[in-house]
Amino acid sequence: MSDAAPGQSKSLRHVFPWLIATMICVHACMAVTRVTASLWVLDRGYGEASVGLLLSLFAVAPIALSLWAGRLADRHGFHRPVGVGVLMAGIGALLALSVQQLWAIATGCLLCGGAVAVAAVALQREAGLMADEPGELKRIFSWMALGPAMSNALAPILAGLLIDHVSMTAAFALAAALPLLAWALAQKVPRHPPAVFTKSFREPAAWRLFRLPAFRRLILVNLVMSACWDAHSFVVPVVGHSRGLSAASIGLVLGCFAAAATVVRLAIVRFADDIDEVKALRSAMLLAMLTFIAYAWLPGTAGLMCGSALLGIALGSVQPMVMAMLHRVTPSERHGQALGLRMLTVNSATVAMPAGFGMLAAATALAAPMWLMAAALLVAQWPAQRLRGDKTG
Secondary structure (H helix, E strand, O other): OOOOOHHHHHHHHHHHHHHHHHHHHHHHHHHHHHHHHHHHHHHOOOOHHHHHHHHHHHHHHHHHHHHHHHHHHHHHOOHHHHHHHHHHHHHHHHHHHHOOOHHHHHHHHHHHHHHHHHHHHHHHHHHHOOOOOHHHHHHHHHHHHHHHHHHHHHHHHHHHHHHHHOOHHHHHHHHHHHHHHHHHHHOOOOOOOOOOOOHHHOHHHHHHHHHOHHHHHHHHHHHHHHHHHHHHHHHHHHHHHHOOOOHHHHHHHHHHHHHHHHHHHHHHHHHHHHOOHHHHHHHHHHHHHHHHHHHHHOOHHHHHHHHHHHHHHHHHOHHHHHHHHHHHHOOHHHHHHHHHHHHHHHHHHHOOHHHHHHHHHHHOOOOHHHHHHHHHHHHHHHHHHHHHHHHHO
16 A cells, blocks of 8 residues: 555654654645735735736646656655755745845745645655555545645735734745744654666556546546635635635635634544545535536625635545545555646646636636536536546455
């Protein structure tokens, strides 16, 4: 199940909290930058379409870097790719802080998005080494998924409070400080010898993973759910701004989404052995579809908070299931490449989503992106159902 010996996997578990803490800091740098940059653009009067284009930049760098990040993690282990990610995040956040112009903030968004991609592949691969048996994978990846969930819960609220009570510069300064903390935490993870380099690390071999039917179906379901996450990230600032909500209120709505994702992932940790992965995926898709349909009519800040919490429960439950199944259907020596391909395909397919959401919202209704995602979730039920045969076959 992993390329670590049982003794090695057990010896790695005591550093698991440091992996989660590192993930939180790297992801929080991106999350703070995303919220602050979105509100900066709206405050300067650039409009909803510009917000969508700006958010798209977070997915551009991973398209170019994800496969390379997977090979780097398979070949060198944990610290080198995390160091690259920390450096990218630090440069991007410092650029947005020091040069508050549209081109600089856009470049910062690009670098911060790439940083999360490079670091996350190494962090997820390292976590996978700690599983001795299949039943542990959902539990491990539920804990790992708490990193982004916690950063998404805290970062928008902190950014909103800083913007409201200090300045946008202070929010950008918070983003710039987080990569330094991430690197300090990463040093707590011991170094161990990397795997032997073989031809399986080459890019053509990585692309051959798409020959696996289960891998293809997992990627397709993951694409739809990731696009739903993008739709929520786009709609909340735009709808909140149109209703005259403060930055702190918008951050609170986004924080409710992430807090709910955190709670559901804790529940998965507790009940991992009893969860049917395919049934859980399909139920999450149904809940998200119904919430997306109703979201536009939710009243006030409290209504948006409730809707975001329901979406957080639905979308937050997906990643541990997908990651556990992904590790089971791919060769252990190519887990890094499988993770890189997952990130590459998700970002390639969704890089145009925020920009498309912006144009769709500007041309029709602010909630139209959510209605579009509701339709996509309905269609995606079919490949999700076929995963049951992959699981049992």
